Amino acid sequence: MSDEVPLTASGAEPEERVIEAALRPKNLDDFVGQPRVRKQLSLVLEASKIRERVADHVLLSGPPGLGKTTLAMIIAAEMNAPLRISSGPAIQHAGDLAAILSSLSEGEVLFLDEIHRMSRPAEEMLYMAMEDFRVDIVVGKGAGATAIPLDLPPFTLVGATTRAGLLPGPLRDRFGFTGHLEFYSVPELELVLRRSAMLMDLKVNSAGFYEVASRSRGTPRIANRLLRRVRDWALVHGIEQIDARAASAALDMYEVDAKGLDRLDRAVLHALCTKFGGGPVGLSTLAIAVGEETETVETVAEPFLVREGLLGRTPRGRIATPQAWEHLGLTMPKDAILSGQTYVSFDDDQAEAED
Template sequence: MSRVEDETELNPDGSYDATARVVDPVGDEEERRFEVALRPKRLADFPGQPRVRDQLGLLLEAARRRQRPPDHVLLSGPPGLGKTSLAMIIAAELEQPIRITSGPAIQHAGDLAAILSSLAEGEVLFVDEIHRMARPAEEMLYLAMEDFRVDVVVGKGPGATAIPLELPPFTVVGATTRSGLLPAPLRDRFGFTGHLDFYSAFDLAQILTRNATLLGIDATHQGIAEIAGRSRGTPRIANRLLRRVRDYAQVHGSGVLDLDAARAALALFDVDQSGLDRLDRAVLEALCRRFGGGPVGLSTLAVAVGEEPDTVETVAEPYLVREGYLVRTPRGRAAAALAWTHLGLTAPPTAAGGAIPLPLDDDGVSGRFGD
């Protein structure tokens, strides 16, 4: 909803200005407050990821005892697992301010120099999607992370002069969903690298229970468990489904987020028992029904489902491959036996993931493993 003025200001000649006005939204402020409230503030409150949490705890405690900023931290993993939350927790644990930016926003070395030159001692610089930073800015960041210095170039051509600018010690926290795209020189300058894995249904249920309390949602354990089991191991998806089920319970139910409300709401929003959404099922349907299980190229598969290849590759594929529905082969994407079963179809004997007989010798003994 937007705030719209009821009265129109008339010009002296009796006409009015028909130019479209930009008005401030009033409904998004509540959503932003919810987002802030749902983020854990301390490392002890961060659910799941026990190994990364313990490793970070050791790193931060040692830095506090030395009274120096910790090593630079790189957080990698699929979207929605808590990389931004961990960056904010690092700053909170160090009791230091945090400066937030993103790789796509830093396209020139001058952009990065302006940010670095304004950092205070001990401050945390969080760079989201750091693998998308422009190459000139990456090269400047190398020197800044290692020597806490940047060279500012003044002038152009033969008369250009590089002026070294000393920086106070600070900590860079980088987040990336594709760590393989990071240049080796940049990746090696991070003293700690933590990889975030998908969450278990138990951890997601704990997250949802906590967030339901913060949002004032009356929820049952069965309703929470139903949402957790369909959230694909991702807290961001779990929180989004929690809000949609809350909406359904308030509009069509008794206001209580119970098992019936969760199942009805998730069916309405096309999230099935396995957590597959419309795009996931469209990919499997195209593979099994149109292409006989594949293999089929990514571009052809994307056209068949009406999406861009990047969308299929980055949104649908990771979960489908991880859960065993899809196989990536040198010749393209192929449907695994589980995909056929999920769609209620009979998998052919050659379906990926099915039993593959070993070559046998004449005596019926495996030629590879026989004595």
């Protein structure tokens, strides 16, 4: 299977992460987009300052790259409190969580990324910690086990998740504020890019900003990454100001097309249309056809293709929509899926019919 990482994938190399961190806004006033969440969160933080108490626990949900980690950092900065960062996958035992909680200082902000991936024993310990600021440490085993209560200083938990539905109800209910982050519009992404270009001392005109923003999948992280690749292209070609033509040429070289589709996206659509007649076809069969792991196709390519109306998910498998045929410049067969058909969604764990 291919180990290639698409340019628009959610992961990033360490150097890329350092640059992304430098571009992160440091306060709510500089944070672009998400006006509803920003306004509500500002009210929560301001009220906690007036009451001189720690802020309520905050749950942030939404797709990767929309600013959940940045908002956690902003919450700590606005509350003038230290920030502790961990993640759900790193907390596999209740003892792991107890060690983190017991070392918190008063008012500290604890950020748990991918909180839905914590182990169940750790989740149950977190219930009491969030509500009563105490945990019970169990010493010993069997009949001789003893629970020792440990008081915790007041703290604020900021949880981030890409799959809020996987969080148990009792955990969700203990968050005082829940914010769902939406994909960005092109004008909002242009504002993000203008700020980044200023910090990078990069000259880009309005048409150049639009070209990059329109190919960024509605995601600021991807927009900033594409801007850096355009910057590299312009530097090598000796271009001082980036316009639409330069941005388009750079992104075409990196195989990011006008809709924001990368090599993997187009490979999935091309295989679906040319090898399987538009479908339906099972996910694992489609992944084999493009030489990728099933998880890569499902988590990297599929969400964006479905959101753009290029791919449909049905109980029988994946199908290409008329828009997919048109985008690839292919003629849709008469016996392919009709444009008026309703696509029926199904759960990720539901079995798919394989040809």
